[in-house]
Amino acid sequence: MPVSRGPEPLERSLTADQVAWRCPAEWLPFETTAELGDCASAYDQPKAVDAVRLAASLRARGYNVYVAGLPGTGRTSTVRRVLQEVRKKGPVPDDLCYVHNFADPRSPRALRLPAGAGRRLRAALDAAIERFQHGLLALRGSQTHRKRRQMIARRFQQQQSRIIKDFQTEVEKEGFALVEVNLGNFRRHELAPVVGGEPVSMGELDGKVHEGVIPAEEAERLRRRHPELAARLSRETAKLQALGRELERAVAEFDRQAAVPAIKEIVGGIREAVGLEEGERPGLDRFLADVENYLLEIFPVLYAQGEAVRTQPGEGTPFSPLDVLRVNLLVDRAEEDGRPLVEEVDPTAPRLCGVVEARRTPEGGLQAGLSSIRPGALHRADGGYLVLNARELLSEEGAWPALRRSMLTNSVTPVSGNASEGPPVLLPEPIPIDVTVVLVGTVGTHDLLHSGDEEFSKLFKVTALFDDRVPLTAEMVYSYACFLARVVKEEDLLPISRDGVARIMEYMVRLADSRHRLSTRFREMLDLAREATWFARERGVGRVEMQDVERALRARRERQGLLSGRIQDAIREGVLKLDLEGTAVGQVNALAVVQTKLERLGYPVRITATVAVGDEGVIDVEREADLSGEIHTKASLILAGYLRSQFARRLPLSVTASICFEQSYGGVEGDSASSAELAALLSALSNQPLRQDLAVTGAVDQHGNVLAVGGINEKIEGFWRACRERGFRGRPGVIIPSSCVAYLQLSPEVVDDIAAGKFRIHPVDSVAELMGLLAGIPFGAPDENGTWPAGSLGDRVSRRLSQMAETLRQFS
Structure with a gap:
């Protein structure tokens, strides 16, 4: 398509101060982060924090919490901080024990005791075994x-x-x-x-x-x-x-009657050592009664044997009848202060529910005793809080069903460690538990669980939504700096200067896609600080400066910019055809964004439009080729609606128009190019050349308003790179919706070129403003009769459509 020079446009452009937020120096009242002591580093997620605090304090049935948000936004660390505050205000829960079941030895009995009493019971029973032996020997020697x-x-x-x-x-x-x-x-x-x-x-x-x-x-x-x-x-x-x-x-x-006083004294000594009166813990009362009866039962047998009684079970040694008096202190709370907080990073079913670790005997069978029972995270978290990662939980076979079963029954039973080798050799009693489960994951995982499990909403009545952005205020920036300072000290990083912290804050604004917000992707912030420290140490300096942060950002872009590099190569080598100067009819530079796992990049794409007499309306080549997504298809239909509303009040549209994304071979989705498509179409109808040194992004509605789109910074920088590659010919720039100005946070290089007048950003609100910039002449507006001002671009379009309607009428 021939390209020609056009008239100078009527343009309104943004200043350098309007395209990026710069952190005010007074917001960071320090020279380096080394000066920041124990200042507050709270994260402003009040709704999410209140939701976690509600469930943690309420501790009612079903009031477990699903914490939803993007990874790296401080979900787990914030949950940990809130629970640490709440747990210290609560009581220390019970010790959990397993003791011998004298009625059914294959099913050890669960026992709950006040904190510290489990340890005392275990020691008292060990002492009781010694006293029993001494009494046996003394009676035998009488x-x-x-x-x-x-x-x-x-x-x-x-x-x-x-x-x-x-x-x-x-x-x-x-x-x-x-x-x-x-x-x-x-x-x-x-x-x-x-x-x-x-x-x-x-x-x-x-x-x-x-x-x-x-x-x-x-x-x-x-x-x-x-x-x-x-x-x-x-x-x-x-x-x-x-x-x-x-x-x-x-x-x-x-013999039994002779032993009664001694055994009663032994059992009384156990109760006295534990420190619980009869009736306080019925489970302990039943167990001590069983112990007394058992000792009275075996005393005559052991007396008649006339040999020493072994009390330390070992590998390959015969079983002692006194071994059943041992206590498996599953969870010892003697040293704890407040409710437990447990974070299980490997949430398999055995690690959640505990396990019975049976060992193989020389004969090839399986053997397990009371000491073979190992506690799980649910045991350790009883009376407190258990934090789990939803993704890790669902990736472990059987883990979610095991957790779900425990939450529904409010109890936990250790699983068999040899389930594949036959029936379990030991079946411990379930232990009643009271645990608030905090499941940390994404919104998508929450929806998956909610739709796939009818009990999920009953089990997790509280959802804490973590926003990926927080308001940009001086207080919040200072709290971020405090957080940085703490991590710098903990990880032995170099102190970060005020300018360095400011650049990091500007990067967090960029991640938030708004000049009024800070991103909560703290992982990105800390990684940037770590990488900048490496560059500073490479320079041999003692602190991180702004240039080190810039080098870290540039190195990151180079590491992850394989696709953007190939696109730039295609533009440089002319493989991707772009006109970046002069004017052309029916052709506009649009802007696209592609998201990969490594980068999010914008790049220019050429849109062309052709028109002819006909009645097929606007044909979207991408839609006809099945390369168009639903939103893009809707946007192309809006274009036809706009033409009807502006130019078909008295005559039917008698046009067949074709719009195409040139050299686009993949799917096209979104409506951000609809303003560029409309501009190319209006240019083709009016035969009015459009500036090629400008790129366009923005959605439109049927009334001609230009609407906000996403990825605005990446799109602008994509066209800026292409123009820089060609040497900034003409008056290059990007036309954007005015509603996107608040989301601009351009890189320093782009801001510098805007300040130098090499590159421009033009905000518009309407198609009329858009076309005025591209065509260099007024677009105009129709009066109540649908008549456009003479000589306006709208008048040219209207006249062309009238001619097409007459031609079609003559041939029909």
């Missing part, structure tokens, strides 16, 4: 007790002796003898016929008959009598066994 046991035993033994003697007399009359047979630790009596004065077995009778030692008739008599006497022997043996059992019970009861 001569008096031993003589009384012997008297009880002698009474039963005398009864047994009489039974044996009477039966032995009877069988001797029948020609039999009562023989005692030893089978190791077991003894029994048998009947043996007496032949020749010696007892023989029943199988030897025939041989004795052949030998003539005993007559056949006598042998036959013995055979007939043996079954009856053997039956009598079984009955007498049962009597002996019953007496033996009675003896064991009598001796055991004697």
Whole structure:
């Protein structure tokens, strides 16, 4: 398309002071951050902070908090700060213990005790085991007790002796003898016929008959009598066994009664050491009663064994009956002050709920005891607060269901550490808990959980929304400086000068996309301070200056600017065709923004328009090629609406127009180029050349108002780079919506060129102002009859459309 010179435009441009905010020196009353002591570094997120404080203080069922916001905006650090303040005002919660379940050993019993009492219970039970052993040994060494046991035993033994003697007399009359047979630790009596004065077995009778030692008739008599006497022997043996059992019970009861005072004293000592009266904690009362009964039950057994009792379980050693008195102090609160605050960075199901760590035995099986139970974050946070990252939680298989189950039941049960190897070997009782969960994530993750889990809104009744921007005030800038100073000291960075801090604050304004806001992306701010420190140390100086911050920003752009570099190369080499001087009909430089994970950049794109007689209206080439997004499609329809409202009051639109983003091969979305599209279309209809040293951005409505768009700073800087590459020919600049002026925070290089008159920013409110700048002639406005001022750009468009309508009428 031929390019020609046009008339000088009528223009209104912004000054350098209007395109960027500069931090006033009086807002930073220090030379370097080293002068800032313990000043307040609060973040002004009052609504979010109040929401967290509400849930933390209320502690009602379901009042857990989802903290929503962008990463790096201080969500977690602010939550941590608020909870630290609140937790110190609350009471210290209970200790959590697991103790042996005497009724069901596979299901250890949960026990809650006042803070510090768990530690005392554990020590008291360890001492009780020692006292029990000493009492056992003392009783075993008592001569008096031993003589009384012997008297009880002698009474039963005398009864047994009489039974044996009477039966032995009877069988001797029948020609039999009562023989005692030893089978190791077991003894029994048998009947043996007496032949020749010696007892023989029943199988030897025939041989004795052949030998003539005993007559056949006598042998036959013995055979007939043996079954009856053997039956009598079984009955007498049962009597002996019953007496033996009675003896064991009598001796055991004697031993038990002898131990009652000592055991009651031991259990009383446990209660006294714990410091809780009976009735204060029913769970402890039941456990101590079970301990007393158990000790009374095992005392006679251990006394009868007559050997030392092992009290320190070890690998490969036999189990001691006293091991069940050990306490697994799951959570010890003895040293805590206030409610606990737990932040779990690896929220797997075992780390949240605790785990039973079974070990493999030499035989290949699994074994777990009371000490195998390990606490989880929910145990440690009981009575306080648990902070979790939503993204990390959802990335761990089974973690969200485990947390959800605990929150719904207000209890937690340790999971099996060997779940894939079969049924759990230990099933601990659930422990009731009272935890306020604070889940930190993005708004998108919140919406995902809310739509995917019907219980989510019941579990998280409070949402704390963290804004990514805060008001720009002197107080807030000073608090940011205090925050910087604290991190500089903590991380041993170089002190930052006033000018350096000012440049960092200006960068935070740029991130906020508004001259009236500061970004809360603190991670970006701190990274910039760290990188600037590196450059300052490279210079060999003792503090960070503005030039170091600028070098850090420039280095960051160079590291991350692969795409922008390629676009600049394409402009420089002429691959991307752009006219940056002179005028052209039906052609405008628009501005686009592309966002990658590394950078957000703006660049110019050429928009062209052609018109012809017809009735198809405005054809958007991107839309026809399925490269247009929904918003861009809407914007192209608005253009047709604008033409109808301005130029089709008396005649129908009889035009077929085509609008195209030249050399654009990807999708196009958004309405920020609609003002440029309209300008190209009006130029084509009026045959009026437009300035090519200007670029245009802005949306339009059907009434011709130019509306605000996003990415304004990146768009301006993209065109500025292209113009700088060509040497600032003509009077280059960018036309923007007036409503975007408040969002300008241009880089220092662009501001310097604006101050030098090399580059310009023109704010406009209407299509009329826009076209006046581009075309260099007044656009005009129609009167009540739809008539435009003679010679105006609007008049040229109107006349052209009238001619097209007449031509179409003649050919139809």
